[in-house]
Amino acid sequence: NTLYDHLQTLSPQFYQEYSTGDVITRATDDIEQVRRYIGPAIMYTTRSVTIVGAAVAAMLVISPQLTLYALLPMPLLAIGMFFMSRMVHWRSEKLQEQYSDLTTRVQEALSGIRVLKAYTREESEQRAVDTESEGYLWRNLNLALVDSAWRPFFLVLVGLSTIIVVWFGGRLAVAGTVTIGNIAEYVLYVNIMTWPVASLGYVISMVQRGAASMGRLGKILDTEPRIADTDRTDHDVERVRGDLAFEHVSFRYNDNGPRVLDDVNFELEAGQTLGIVGRTGSGKSTLVEMIPRLLDPTEGRVMIDDHDAREIPLGVLREATGYVAQDVFLFSDTVANNIKFGAPDASDEAVEEAAREADLLENVRGFAEGFDSFVGERGITLSGGQKQRTALARALLRRPQILILDDSLSAVDTQTERRILRHLRSHYGERTIVVVSHRISAVQEADQILVLEEGSVVERGTHDELVVQDGLYAALHEEQMLEEEIEALG
Numbered sequence: 001n002t003l004y005d006h007l008q009t010l011s012p013q014f015y016q017e018y019s020t021g022d023v024i025t026r027a028t029d030d031i032e033q034v035r036r037y038i039g040p041a042i043m044y045t046t047r048s049v050t051i052v053g054a055a056v057a058a059m060l061v062i063s064p065q066l067t068l069y070a071l072l073p074m075p076l077l078a079i080g081m082f083f084m085s086r087m088v089h090w091r092s093e094k095l096q097e098q099y100s101d102l103t104t105r106v107q108e109a110l111s112g113i114r115v116l117k118a119y120t121r122e123e124s125e126q127r128a129v130d131t132e133s134e135g136y137l138w139r140n141l142n143l144a145l146v147d148s149a150w151r152p153f154f155l156v157l158v159g160l161s162t163i164i165v166v167w168f169g170g171r172l173a174v175a176g177t178v179t180i181g182n183i184a185e186y187v188l189y190v191n192i193m194t195w196p197v198a199s200l201g202y203v204i205s206m207v208q209r210g211a212a213s214m215g216r217l218g219k220i221l222d223t224e225p226r227i228a229d230t231d232r233t234d235h236d237v238e239r240v241r242g243d244l245a246f247e248h249v250s251f252r253y254n255d256n257g258p259r260v261l262d263d264v265n266f267e268l269e270a271g272q273t274l275g276i277v278g279r280t281g282s283g284k285s286t287l288v289e290m291i292p293r294l295l296d297p298t299e300g301r302v303m304i305d306d307h308d309a310r311e312i313p314l315g316v317l318r319e320a321t322g323y324v325a326q327d328v329f330l331f332s333d334t335v336a337n338n339i340k341f342g343a344p345d346a347s348d349e350a351v352e353e354a355a356r357e358a359d360l361l362e363n364v365r366g367f368a369e370g371f372d373s374f375v376g377e378r379g380i381t382l383s384g385g386q387k388q389r390t391a392l393a394r395a396l397l398r399r400p401q402i403l404i405l406d407d408s409l410s411a412v413d414t415q416t417e418r419r420i421l422r423h424l425r426s427h428y429g430e431r432t433i434v435v436v437s438h439r440i441s442a443v444q445e446a447d448q449i450l451v452l453e454e455g456s457v458v459e460r461g462t463h464d465e466l467v468v469q470d471g472l473y474a475a476l477h478e479e480q481m482l483e484e485e486i487e488a489l490g
Contacts, residue, residue: 003027003217011226012294013253018220021104026220029099030213033092037210044203048196055189062185063178069168070186073157077197080153085204087146092212095139102132111378147205158194162187227293227314234311240320241305242270242401242432244291248300251286251455260286262455263300268448270305270401273433275443277476278452284436285326287452288404291434292321304402322395324408326436328387330379335364336371338379338390342398350397357423358393359416360386384411392420402432409442417442440477449473 007023015023059067109116109125116125169183245268251261261283268274276284289295290302293309302309309317322342330338339354340346346354351371355361363386367373379387388411395403409417421442424433435443443449444463451459451466451473459471466473 003031003220006221006223009225009228010220010223012289013226014223019100019104019108021102021107022100023220024107025096025100025103026213026216030096030216033096033206033209033213034217036206037214041203041206041210044199048199048203051196052193055193059186059189062182063172066165066169066172066178066182066186070161070165070190072164073160077154077157080150080157081204084146084150085208088143088205088208089212091139091143091146092209093215095136095143095209096213096216098132098136098139102129102136105129105132114380143205150204154197158190158197161190165190227296229314230310232308232311233313234307235313237305237307237312237316240312240317240401242320243303243305244268244270244274244402244432244434245303246287246290246300247303249287249290249297249302250299251283251290251295252298259298260455261297264455264457266448266450266457266460268432268434270432271430272447273435273445275446275449276434276436276452277438277440277443277449277473280438282452283455284452285406288323288406288434288436291402291404292318292323294323320401322398322400322403324388324391324395324405326406326408326410328379328391328408330375330382330387330390332374332377334369334372334374335367335390338375339371339393339397341394346397351393354393354397355389357396357420358389359412359419359423360389360393363389385413385416388412389416389420400431402434404434404436406436407438409437409439414441421445440473440480 004027007027056067056071059070105128109129116122165183165186169178169186172178173180173183246264246266249261249264250259252259264287266274276287278284286295290297290309291304293302293314296310304312304317331341336348336351339351343350348371352361355364355371364371364373373381375381375387375390379390382390388408392405392408395405409420412420417439418441425445433446435446437443440463447462449459449461449463449466450457451471453472459466459469459473461469467477468474
C-alpha cells in the first residue's frame with residue numbers, strides 16, 4: 001500500500017524513466033522477495049540460532065577444549081557464507097532486472113497487439129520474448145548454481161568437524177579428560193547442528209534476494225515527487241475562479257535539453273476561451289500540462305487567480321480542472337463508470353447530459369447494453385472518436401472551472417466536431433476553456449488565440465485579427481480551407 005500510494009504521487013517524468021513492466025515487477029515480485037525475507041528468513045534464522053546456541057552451550061559444559069576443536073571449521077564456514085552472500089546478491093539483482101525486462105516486453109506486446117498483428121510481427125516478437133525468457137532462465141540457473149554449491153561445501157565442513165571431534169576426542173579420552181560417551185555426545189551435537197546451519201544457506205539466499213529487491217524498491221520509495229505541496233503552499237486557497245496567466249514561462253525536460261517552451265506570456269480572464277494552434281512539436285501539449293501542474297515551468301511562473309500555481313494546494317487546483325489529454329485513456333470498465341471516473345457520485349441524468357454535450361449519447365444508446373457496456377482494456381471496443389468523446393464527457397461531468405482540451409477532437413469528423421463545439425459554446429463565459437487543436441475551426445471563436453512555433457508565441461489575437469496578419473495562422477487557415485473545398489468536391 002505504501003508503494004502504491006507513493007507511485008500515485010510521482011510526477012510524469014518518473015514514468016518516462018521507468019517502464020510500466022519494470023514498475024509492475026517491483027510492485028509484485030520484488031515485494032514477494034522482501035516478504036520472504038521478513039517471514040521465513042527470520043523464522044529459520046531464529047530457529048537455527050536457538051538450536052546451535054543450545055548445542056554449543058551443552059558442549060561447553062562437557063569440555064571447552066573439545067568444543068574449540070569441534071568449532072575449528074567455523075572460520076571456513078564464515079568465509080564461505082561471505083562469498084556466497086556476495087554472489088547471491090549480485091545474481092539476484094541481475095535476475096530481477098532481467099525479469100523486469102521480460103515483463104516489460106510482454107506487457108508492451110500485449111498492449112500493442114493490434115499493431116503487432118497489423119504489421120505481421122508475431123514471429124519476430126516471439127523471438128524477442130524467447131530471447132528475454134532465455135536470459136531469465138540463465139539468470140535463474142546462475143543463481144541456482146551458487147545455491148547448489150552451498151550444500152556440498154557445508155557437508156564437507158560437517159564431516160571435517162566430525163573427524164576433528166573423533167581424532168582429538170580420542171586423544172582426550174586416552175588422557176582421561178573426556179569419556180567415549182562424551183565423544184558420542186559431541187558427534188550427536190554436531191549432527192544436531194547440521195541442518196540448522198545448513199538452512200543458513202537458504203536463509204542467505206532469501207536475505208540477499210530480499211536485499212536486492214529492497215534496493216530496487218528503495219529507488220522508487222526514495223524518489224521525491226517533483227510536483228507536490230510544499231511549505232509555500234497556501235492552504236487558505238479553497239477554490240479556483242479560472243483567471244489564468246503565463247509570465248515568461250520557459251521549460252526544458254532536462255537540464256541539458258533544448259527549450260520546449262521559450263518565454264511564453266499571455267493573460268486570460270475567468271470565463272474566457274483560449275485557442276492554441278501550431279505545427280506538430282511546437283510545445284502545445286507541454287504548455288497546457290502546466291495548468292493542472294502535471295509539469296512545472298523551468299523558468300517563469302504560471303499564475304491562477306493571482307496566485308502562483310505552486311502556491312495553490314494541488315488537490316484544489318486539480319479538482320477545479322477538467323483535462324482531456326491528447327492520448328486518451330479509458331479503463332476496462334463500463335461506459336458509465338469511465339464517464340463518472342472524475343465524479344463517482346454523479347447521477348445517471350448528469351452522465352447522460354455529459355454524454356449529450358460530448359455528442360456521445362446516440363452512440364451509447366446504440367450499444368447493446370447502453371451505458372453498462374464494457375469498453376475493454378484501454379477502450380479497445382470503441383472507435384478513436386468514441387474514445388475521445390467518452391474522455392470529453394468525463395471532463396464535462398465534473399463541471400470544472402478550467403476545461404482543457406488537448407487536441408481531443410482530432411479523431412472525430414468535421415460534422416461531429418461542429419456539434420461538440422456548439423455544445424461547448426453554451427458554456428463560454430461560465431468557465432475558462434483552453435482548446436489545443438490542429439484545426440482552425442476548433443479555435444476560431446476563441447477570445448484569444450496563440451500561435452506556437454518551436455516553443456515560442458509567434459502570433460496572438462482573435463481569428464479575424466490573425467487571418468489579416470498573413471502569418472503562420474493565416475497559412476494554416478488557408479491550407480485547411482483548401483482541404484475542405486477539395487473534400488467537398490470529392
